[in-house]
Amino acid sequence: DGGITQSPKYLFRKEGQNVTLSCEQNLNHDAMYWYRQDPGQGLRLIYYSQIVNDFQKGDIAEGYSVSREKKESFPLTVTSAQKNPTAFYLCASKVEGNSPLHFGNGTRLTVT
């Protein structure tokens, strides 16, 4: 069953702790993306990666970090520097060119 898998579905952390969200895809897609979804603000791009070992900052990268060591994996770390980390995080991927994004089911992170 091909697709994008985000885990876990719900994540709870204490303030000041770093936390890593997993995103794995078996679609053989080159490009992968992390978005943050907040009520009333839609989806905002955090980081994206076109190929392995390459990634670029999106519009709200501060307080986040990523790695792309394997084509199928694009983990997102929410660091303690992120001032408002509680949100719903969506991972997406696509093939090269003008193809649509395929989204995962998302991870809801709550930091208290």
Added chain:
Amino acid sequence: AQRVTQPEKLLSVFKGAPVELKCNYSYSGSPELFWYVQYSRQRLQLLLRHISRESIKGFTADLNKGETSFHLKKPFAQEEDSAMYYCALRESGGYNKLIFGAGTRLAVHP
């Protein structure tokens, strides 16, 4: 700066009524526009894209470059159309980033 605006947070209609979800954009180049939909408890998925000029689930959207709009329309709404709808613009060249609007929740009542 590139921007996608969806002015309505919520659109509430009765079954069988026409629906128009508004989307305006600002972009200096030649835009490529999309509508994505998120049904309850499902993942975000592509509904349609302007270059395809297709009708999906009865929805259509026409790119109006003069008005910089890409409104989503359906002549007769169904209850199963209730969902969150996002308009998105792809920047041409470079990394092909997708820029999303804030989204409009469509509620279709029986």
